[in-house]
Amino acid sequence: MAGTGIDRLDGRIIALLAREPRIGVLEMSRRLGVARGTAQARLDRLQSNGVIRGFGPEVDPAALGYPVTAFATLQIRQGQGADVRAHLTTVPEVLELHTTTGTGDMLCRLVARSNADLQRVIDLVVGFDGIVRASTAIVMENPVPLRIIPLVEQAAEDTGRGD
Amino acid sequence: MAGTGIDRLDGRIIALLAREPRIGVLEMSRRLGVARGTAQARLDRLQSNGVIRGFGPEVDPAALGYPVTAFATLQIRQGQGADVRAHLTTVPEVLELHTTTGTGDMLCRLVARSNADLQRVIDLVVGFDGIVRASTAIVMENPVPLRIIPLVEQAAEDTGRGD
DNA sequence: TTTTCAGTGGGCAACCTGACCAGTGATACG
DNA sequence: CGTATCACTGGTCAGGTTGCCCACTGAAAA
Numbered sequence: 001m002a003g004t005g006i007d008r009l010d011g012r013i014i015a016l017l018a019r020e021p022r023i024g025v026l027e028m029s030r031r032l033g034v035a036r037g038t039a040q041a042r043l044d045r046l047q048s049n050g051v052i053r054g055f056g057p058e059v060d061p062a063a064l065g066y067p068v069t070a071f072a073t074l075q076i077r078q079g080q081g082a083d084v085r086a087h088l089t090t091v092p093e094v095l096e097l098h099t100t101t102g103t104g105d106m107l108c109r110l111v112a113r114s115n116a117d118l119q120r121v122i123d124l125v126v127g128f129d130g131i132v133r134a135s136t137a138i139v140m141e142n143p144v145p146l147r148i149i150p151l152v153e154q155a156a157e158d159t160g161r162g163d
Numbered sequence: 164m165a166g167t168g169i170d171r172l173d174g175r176i177i178a179l180l181a182r183e184p185r186i187g188v189l190e191m192s193r194r195l196g197v198a199r200g201t202a203q204a205r206l207d208r209l210q211s212n213g214v215i216r217g218f219g220p221e222v223d224p225a226a227l228g229y230p231v232t233a234f235a236t237l238q239i240r241q242g243q244g245a246d247v248r249a250h251l252t253t254v255p256e257v258l259e260l261h262t263t264t265g266t267g268d269m270l271c272r273l274v275a276r277s278n279a280d281l282q283r284v285i286d287l288v289v290g291f292d293g294i295v296r297a298s299t300a301i302v303m304e305n306p307v308p309l310r311i312i313p314l315v316e317q318a319a320e321d322t323g324r325g326d
Numbered sequence: 327t328t329t330t331c332a333g334t335g336g337g338c339a340a341c342c343t344g345a346c347c348a349g350t351g352a353t354a355c356g
Numbered sequence: 357c358g359t360a361t362c363a364c365t366g367g368t369c370a371g372g373t374t375g376c377c378c379a380c381t382g383a384a385a386a
Contacts, residue, residue, distance in 0.1 A: 006227060014220060014222060017219065017220045018219045018220060021217055021218035021219050021220065022218060049226055050223055050226045051222060051223060051226040051227060052220045052221065052222060052223075053220075053221040053222070053223050054184055054220075054221050055184035055185060055218045055219070055220055055221070056180065056181045056184050056218070056221060057177060057180045057181060057184065057215045057216075057217075057218055058215065058216040058217050058218070058219060059177060059214060059215060059216070059311040059314075059315060060213055060214060060215075060216050061311070061314060062213075063212055063213045063214040064169060064214060064314060064315065064318040065318060065321075065322070066314065066318075069261075070263075071234075071261070071263065071270055073300075085306040085307070088306075088307060089306070089307055092313035092314045092316070092317045093314065094307060095307075095309060095310060095311065095314070096305075096307055096308065096309045096310070097305070097306050097307035098232075098234070098302045098303075098304065098305050098306075099302070099303045099304040099305075099306065100234065100300035100301060100302050100303060101300055101301040101303060102300045105300065107234055107300060107302075108307070109309075111314065137236075137263035137264055137265045137268065137270060138263060138264040139261045139262070139263055139270075140261075140262045140263060140264060141261065141262040142259075142260070142261050142262075143248040143251075143252070143260050143261075143262065144248070144251060144252055144257060144258075144259055144260035144271070145259065146258060146259045146272075147258060147259070148222045148224070148258065150255035151222075151224060151227060151229065151255045151256065151258070151274065152222060152227065153255070154255045155227040155228060155229075158228075159228070
């Protein structure tokens, strides 16, 4: 967890990749105004650093036929955490699961084919012994989709001496 | 929002890309046992469909120096929604923002440099006129990181006649 | 002063891409 | 029952890109 400092060049690399992910190292080096070897080395380092985890395809659940998103807060019976995790892992509609502070709770992101279908998903999720209570919030709008660039830029400013 | 049906071949393409995002169309066609043109056409269609939104780099906030994640539920004063959105958009630590059913609320994902730093971020977020109340849950563990493959596979089974 | 490191600019063969094309089998349609 | 349409195959082609190598420079650390 140590020297993962990001400088401005790294920030520009990430921002560029976010905007046009399909460009290669050569094109990248041209846009950045550095040598190809430099771009290559930086990119390699960002990946082995773990700053860039990968380039997996971003799949839109809505386009797959799952336009409804919801967040469910779960209250778990003492000591049943592991079982609940295992159970939720088997439900494809559970896109994400976190354990949180608060009332020994979990928070999970769900998708469904429709509001009606959401009922089925919720039943699937909470129809499990270790779950005491669940409260669900249906997402209406998503004014800020998952983003990272502003944070990258701030990190680059904070750490980077130059580029 | 119509014919975005995914068949098994599409499912395999997405799964393959998720596992090894850097492979090209040629290698992909070899692994899938289809002609290159087919793989290319499928991939193009998945992208213009919007099923695959892109291949942006997945950046790990922890590696950037933001190891703390939290979810904040915000209660907004009537009619102030737009202002709050605009405000939250300017905060880099806000990674994601949703408006949800419930008490006319919003849910946002935050990151911070430390638990102490989270206080600063929360102050930044809620120190805004339109926000009436906020409750924050700090993420401890992430048993299921954001995933899509299980859903893709289910969608492929449901829709696809073959591959 | 010397070592180390990041970056530069260049060159090379091997490979991949995007763009074509003709041919085939299945399906839908008049 | 022909026939158009569509997805797929398997092939070619030029041009661009990758991964790898090298020698050289400048700055910072030892």
